[in-house]
Amino acid sequence: MKVGKIVNLLSGASYERLQGAIDTSNLRQKVIANNIANADTPNFKRSDVSFESMLEQEMDRNSSSLIGNRTDSRHFYIGPKSGSMVSPQVTTDETTVYNNNLNNVDMDKEMSQLAQNQLKYNALIQQLNHDIKMKRVVVEGR
Amino acid sequence: MVLNISNSFNISASALTAQRLRMDVVSSNIANAETTRGRYVDGKFEPYRRKMVVMQPYQEKSFANALQSELGEPDLGRGVKITQIKEDQAPFKQVYNPTHPDADSNGYVSMPNVDVLKEMVDMISATRAYESNVTALNASKSMFMKALEIGK
Numbered sequence: 001m002k003v004g005k006i007v008n009l010l011s012g013a014s015y016e017r018l019q020g021a022i023d024t025s026n027l028r029q030k031v032i033a034n035n036i037a038n039a040d041t042p043n044f045k046r047s048d049v050s051f052e053s054m055l056e057q058e059m060d061r062n063s064s065s066l067i068g069n070r071t072d073s074r075h076f077y078i079g080p081k082s083g084s085m086v087s088p089q090v091t092t093d094e095t096t097v098y099n100n101n102l103n104n105v106d107m108d109k110e111m112s113q114l115a116q117n118q119l120k121y122n123a124l125i126q127q128l129n130h131d132i133k134m135k136r137v138v139v140e141g142r
Numbered sequence: 143m144v145l146n147i148s149n150s151f152n153i154s155a156s157a158l159t160a161q162r163l164r165m166d167v168v169s170s171n172i173a174n175a176e177t178t179r180g181r182y183v184d185g186k187f188e189p190y191r192r193k194m195v196v197m198q199p200y201q202e203k204s205f206a207n208a209l210q211s212e213l214g215e216p217d218l219g220r221g222v223k224i225t226q227i228k229e230d231q232a233p234f235k236q237v238y239n240p241t242h243p244d245a246d247s248n249g250y251v252s253m254p255n256v257d258v259l260k261e262m263v264d265m266i267s268a269t270r271a272y273e274s275n276v277t278a279l280n281a282s283k284s285m286f287m288k289a290l291e292i293g294k
Contacts, residue, residue: 030150034219037157041197
Protein backbone atom coordinates (compact mmCIF):
# COMPACT_ATOMS: atom_id res chain seq x y z
CA MET A 1 0.00 0.00 0.00
CA LYS A 2 2.74 2.42 0.99
CA VAL A 3 4.85 1.41 -1.99
CA GLY A 4 1.92 2.19 -4.23
CA LYS A 5 1.67 5.65 -2.77
CA ILE A 6 5.33 6.33 -3.44
CA VAL A 7 5.06 5.06 -6.99
CA ASN A 8 2.07 7.34 -7.50
CA LEU A 9 4.01 10.32 -6.23
CA LEU A 10 3.60 12.18 -9.48
CA SER A 11 0.12 11.17 -10.53
CA GLY A 12 -2.25 13.33 -8.53
CA ALA A 13 -5.15 15.28 -9.99
CA SER A 14 -3.09 18.45 -10.27
CA TYR A 15 -0.41 16.61 -12.25
CA GLU A 16 -3.00 15.21 -14.59
CA ARG A 17 -4.49 18.66 -15.13
CA LEU A 18 -1.03 20.12 -15.75
CA GLN A 19 -0.24 17.36 -18.17
CA GLY A 20 -3.51 17.97 -20.00
CA ALA A 21 -2.77 21.68 -20.21
CA ILE A 22 0.79 21.08 -21.46
CA ASP A 23 -0.44 18.62 -24.08
CA THR A 24 -3.00 21.18 -25.18
CA SER A 25 -0.34 23.84 -25.42
CA ASN A 26 1.73 21.50 -27.59
CA LEU A 27 -1.24 20.78 -29.82
CA ARG A 28 -2.04 24.48 -30.10
CA GLN A 29 1.55 25.20 -31.10
CA LYS A 30 1.20 22.70 -33.90
CA VAL A 31 -2.11 24.13 -35.07
CA ILE A 32 -0.80 27.72 -35.03
CA ALA A 33 2.36 26.66 -36.87
CA ASN A 34 0.17 25.05 -39.51
CA ASN A 35 -1.99 28.18 -39.81
CA ILE A 36 1.11 30.34 -40.28
CA ALA A 37 2.58 27.86 -42.76
CA ASN A 38 -0.56 28.08 -44.86
CA ALA A 39 -0.98 31.85 -44.62
CA ASP A 40 -0.61 32.15 -48.42
CA THR A 41 -2.43 28.98 -49.43
CA PRO A 42 -5.62 29.66 -51.40
CA ASN A 43 -8.84 28.28 -49.87
CA PHE A 44 -7.10 27.29 -46.65
CA LYS A 45 -9.18 27.68 -43.49
CA ARG A 46 -7.57 28.23 -40.11
CA SER A 47 -7.98 25.84 -37.21
CA ASP A 48 -8.22 26.48 -33.51
CA VAL A 49 -7.83 24.45 -30.32
CA SER A 50 -10.52 24.79 -27.68
CA PHE A 51 -9.73 23.47 -24.24
CA GLU A 52 -9.82 26.11 -21.51
CA SER A 53 -13.43 27.11 -22.09
CA MET A 54 -14.48 23.45 -22.19
CA LEU A 55 -12.59 22.70 -18.98
CA GLU A 56 -14.22 25.69 -17.31
CA GLN A 57 -17.64 24.49 -18.41
CA GLU A 58 -16.92 21.01 -17.14
CA MET A 59 -15.77 22.31 -13.76
CA ASP A 60 -18.80 24.57 -13.44
CA ARG A 61 -21.03 21.64 -14.18
CA ASN A 62 -19.27 19.57 -11.56
CA SER A 63 -19.96 22.06 -8.79
CA SER A 64 -23.63 22.68 -9.45
CA SER A 65 -25.22 19.68 -11.03
CA LEU A 66 -27.50 16.85 -10.20
CA ILE A 67 -25.81 13.75 -8.83
CA GLY A 68 -27.76 10.58 -8.34
CA ASN A 69 -27.83 9.18 -4.80
CA ARG A 70 -26.34 5.69 -4.64
CA THR A 71 -27.27 3.35 -1.86
CA ASP A 72 -25.32 0.47 -3.35
CA SER A 73 -21.92 0.47 -5.02
CA ARG A 74 -23.40 -1.53 -7.91
CA HIS A 75 -25.82 1.27 -8.77
CA PHE A 76 -25.31 3.29 -11.89
CA TYR A 77 -23.57 6.57 -11.40
CA ILE A 78 -25.73 9.52 -12.41
CA GLY A 79 -24.24 12.93 -13.11
CA PRO A 80 -20.94 14.23 -14.40
CA LYS A 81 -17.90 12.21 -13.48
CA SER A 82 -15.76 14.17 -11.08
CA GLY A 83 -12.27 14.94 -12.29
CA SER A 84 -12.99 13.60 -15.74
CA MET A 85 -10.38 14.82 -18.19
CA VAL A 86 -11.53 17.12 -20.92
CA SER A 87 -9.64 16.51 -24.12
CA PRO A 88 -8.76 19.39 -26.43
CA GLN A 89 -10.75 19.76 -29.64
CA VAL A 90 -9.46 21.07 -32.94
CA THR A 91 -12.04 23.11 -34.81
CA THR A 92 -11.76 24.59 -38.27
CA ASP A 93 -13.31 27.97 -38.97
CA GLU A 94 -14.99 27.39 -42.33
CA THR A 95 -17.28 30.40 -42.32
CA THR A 96 -15.06 33.46 -42.53
CA VAL A 97 -12.96 34.93 -45.33
CA TYR A 98 -10.07 37.25 -44.61
CA ASN A 99 -8.07 37.41 -47.83
CA ASN A 100 -8.98 37.59 -51.49
CA ASN A 101 -7.95 33.97 -52.03
CA LEU A 102 -10.67 32.71 -49.63
CA ASN A 103 -8.04 32.13 -46.98
CA ASN A 104 -8.92 33.26 -43.45
CA VAL A 105 -5.55 33.37 -41.69
CA ASP A 106 -5.04 36.67 -39.87
CA MET A 107 -1.30 36.83 -39.38
CA ASP A 108 -1.43 39.35 -36.50
CA LYS A 109 -3.83 37.14 -34.61
CA GLU A 110 -1.76 34.02 -35.23
CA MET A 111 1.47 35.68 -34.10
CA SER A 112 -0.11 37.01 -30.91
CA GLN A 113 -1.59 33.60 -30.18
CA LEU A 114 1.81 32.07 -30.80
CA ALA A 115 3.41 34.37 -28.21
CA GLN A 116 0.57 33.79 -25.78
CA ASN A 117 0.83 30.03 -26.14
CA GLN A 118 4.56 30.14 -25.59
CA LEU A 119 4.18 32.13 -22.37
CA LYS A 120 1.44 29.82 -21.15
CA TYR A 121 3.61 26.79 -21.87
CA ASN A 122 6.52 28.31 -19.94
CA ALA A 123 4.23 29.09 -17.02
CA LEU A 124 2.90 25.53 -16.97
CA ILE A 125 6.40 24.05 -17.04
CA GLN A 126 7.39 26.37 -14.20
CA GLN A 127 4.39 25.23 -12.17
CA LEU A 128 5.20 21.58 -12.87
CA ASN A 129 8.80 22.12 -11.84
CA HIS A 130 7.63 23.79 -8.65
CA ASP A 131 5.41 20.82 -7.81
CA ILE A 132 8.26 18.39 -8.48
CA LYS A 133 10.57 20.47 -6.32
CA MET A 134 8.08 20.34 -3.46
CA LYS A 135 7.93 16.55 -3.73
CA ARG A 136 11.72 16.46 -3.79
CA VAL A 137 11.83 18.45 -0.56
CA VAL A 138 9.54 15.87 1.00
CA VAL A 139 11.65 12.95 -0.26
CA GLU A 140 14.98 14.43 0.76
CA GLY A 141 13.65 15.83 4.02
CA ARG A 142 15.28 19.20 3.86
CA MET B 143 5.56 13.21 -27.61
CA VAL B 144 8.82 13.63 -29.47
CA LEU B 145 6.94 12.86 -32.66
CA ASN B 146 4.49 15.65 -31.84
CA ILE B 147 7.17 18.27 -31.24
CA SER B 148 9.12 17.32 -34.32
CA ASN B 149 5.85 17.51 -36.19
CA SER B 150 5.48 21.20 -35.36
CA PHE B 151 9.08 21.65 -36.53
CA ASN B 152 8.21 19.88 -39.76
CA ILE B 153 5.16 22.06 -40.34
CA SER B 154 7.21 25.24 -40.09
CA ALA B 155 10.05 23.69 -42.10
CA SER B 156 7.68 22.79 -44.94
CA ALA B 157 6.56 26.41 -45.08
CA LEU B 158 10.16 27.65 -45.08
CA THR B 159 10.91 25.38 -48.03
CA ALA B 160 7.78 26.53 -49.85
CA GLN B 161 8.49 30.23 -49.31
CA ARG B 162 12.08 29.79 -50.40
CA LEU B 163 10.97 28.07 -53.60
CA ARG B 164 8.50 30.90 -54.16
CA MET B 165 11.36 33.33 -53.74
CA ASP B 166 13.42 31.35 -56.27
CA VAL B 167 10.57 31.57 -58.76
CA VAL B 168 10.28 35.33 -58.20
CA SER B 169 14.05 35.68 -58.72
CA SER B 170 13.79 33.71 -61.95
CA ASN B 171 10.95 35.95 -63.16
CA ILE B 172 12.85 39.16 -62.38
CA ALA B 173 16.07 37.84 -63.88
CA ASN B 174 14.23 36.93 -67.09
CA ALA B 175 12.12 40.08 -67.32
CA GLU B 176 13.84 40.95 -70.64
CA THR B 177 14.50 37.46 -71.99
CA THR B 178 13.16 37.17 -75.52
CA ARG B 179 14.44 33.66 -76.18
CA GLY B 180 12.84 31.61 -73.44
CA ARG B 181 11.81 28.61 -75.51
CA TYR B 182 12.24 27.37 -79.05
CA VAL B 183 8.83 26.50 -80.50
CA ASP B 184 8.23 25.54 -84.16
CA GLY B 185 11.40 27.16 -85.42
CA LYS B 186 10.68 30.41 -83.58
CA PHE B 187 11.82 31.78 -80.27
CA GLU B 188 9.16 32.48 -77.69
CA PRO B 189 9.86 34.91 -74.86
CA TYR B 190 10.07 33.80 -71.24
CA ARG B 191 6.72 33.19 -69.56
CA ARG B 192 6.15 34.37 -66.01
CA LYS B 193 6.03 31.46 -63.57
CA MET B 194 3.79 31.12 -60.53
CA VAL B 195 3.74 28.64 -57.66
CA VAL B 196 0.64 26.68 -56.62
CA MET B 197 0.45 26.07 -52.88
CA GLN B 198 -1.63 23.43 -51.18
CA PRO B 199 -1.99 22.19 -47.60
CA TYR B 200 0.25 19.16 -47.21
CA GLN B 201 -1.58 15.91 -46.61
CA GLU B 202 0.89 13.12 -46.29
CA LYS B 203 -0.41 9.57 -46.44
CA SER B 204 2.18 7.89 -44.29
CA PHE B 205 1.97 4.98 -41.87
CA ALA B 206 2.66 7.21 -38.86
CA ASN B 207 -0.17 9.57 -39.80
CA ALA B 208 -2.60 6.73 -40.46
CA LEU B 209 -1.71 5.23 -37.08
CA GLN B 210 -2.16 8.56 -35.32
CA SER B 211 -5.59 9.15 -36.80
CA GLU B 212 -6.58 5.57 -35.91
CA LEU B 213 -5.48 6.23 -32.34
CA GLY B 214 -7.97 9.07 -32.21
CA GLU B 215 -5.46 11.90 -32.47
CA PRO B 216 -7.11 14.94 -33.99
CA ASP B 217 -6.33 15.29 -37.66
CA LEU B 218 -4.16 18.37 -38.04
CA GLY B 219 -2.71 19.92 -41.09
CA ARG B 220 0.87 18.97 -41.78
CA GLY B 221 2.21 22.11 -43.33
CA VAL B 222 2.22 23.37 -46.85
CA LYS B 223 3.51 22.10 -50.16
CA ILE B 224 4.11 23.60 -53.57
CA THR B 225 2.40 21.15 -55.88
CA GLN B 226 3.24 22.75 -59.21
CA ILE B 227 4.82 25.71 -60.91
CA LYS B 228 2.47 27.11 -63.53
CA GLU B 229 3.11 29.51 -66.35
CA ASP B 230 1.19 32.74 -66.70
CA GLN B 231 -0.86 32.55 -69.92
CA ALA B 232 -1.21 36.32 -70.19
CA PRO B 233 -0.22 37.71 -73.65
CA PHE B 234 3.33 38.92 -74.23
CA LYS B 235 4.07 42.61 -74.27
CA GLN B 236 4.63 43.98 -77.80
CA VAL B 237 7.39 46.54 -77.97
CA TYR B 238 8.32 48.42 -81.14
CA ASN B 239 12.06 47.96 -81.65
CA PRO B 240 12.89 47.18 -85.32
CA THR B 241 16.62 46.79 -84.71
CA HIS B 242 16.14 44.01 -82.18
CA PRO B 243 17.32 40.63 -83.50
CA ASP B 244 14.00 39.01 -82.50
CA ALA B 245 11.77 41.68 -84.04
CA ASP B 246 9.02 40.45 -86.39
CA SER B 247 8.40 41.80 -89.92
CA ASN B 248 6.45 44.78 -88.50
CA GLY B 249 9.32 45.71 -86.16
CA TYR B 250 7.60 44.52 -82.97
CA VAL B 251 9.36 42.39 -80.37
CA SER B 252 7.46 40.06 -78.02
CA MET B 253 8.72 40.71 -74.51
CA PRO B 254 8.07 38.44 -71.50
CA ASN B 255 4.75 38.86 -69.64
CA VAL B 256 6.65 39.62 -66.43
CA ASP B 257 5.45 42.60 -64.44
CA VAL B 258 8.33 43.58 -62.17
CA LEU B 259 5.94 45.40 -59.83
CA LYS B 260 3.95 42.20 -59.29
CA GLU B 261 7.17 40.30 -58.66
CA MET B 262 8.27 42.83 -56.05
CA VAL B 263 4.98 42.49 -54.21
CA ASP B 264 5.28 38.71 -54.35
CA MET B 265 8.85 38.90 -53.11
CA ILE B 266 7.94 41.04 -50.09
CA SER B 267 5.04 38.72 -49.32
CA ALA B 268 7.35 35.68 -49.48
CA THR B 269 9.95 37.39 -47.26
CA ARG B 270 7.38 38.27 -44.61
CA ALA B 271 5.88 34.79 -44.70
CA TYR B 272 9.36 33.30 -44.32
CA GLU B 273 10.04 35.55 -41.32
CA SER B 274 6.81 34.64 -39.57
CA ASN B 275 7.55 30.95 -40.07
CA VAL B 276 11.01 31.42 -38.58
CA THR B 277 9.30 33.03 -35.57
CA ALA B 278 6.96 30.06 -35.25
CA LEU B 279 9.88 27.67 -35.52
CA ASN B 280 11.79 29.56 -32.83
CA ALA B 281 8.74 29.45 -30.59
CA SER B 282 8.51 25.66 -31.01
CA LYS B 283 12.20 25.37 -30.30
CA SER B 284 12.05 27.42 -27.13
CA MET B 285 9.07 25.37 -25.94
CA PHE B 286 11.02 22.19 -26.56
CA MET B 287 14.03 23.59 -24.69
CA LYS B 288 11.74 24.54 -21.80
CA ALA B 289 10.35 21.01 -21.71
CA LEU B 290 13.87 19.71 -21.23
CA GLU B 291 13.95 21.65 -17.97
CA ILE B 292 11.14 19.60 -16.43
CA GLY B 293 12.30 18.08 -13.17
CA LYS B 294 15.55 20.00 -13.00
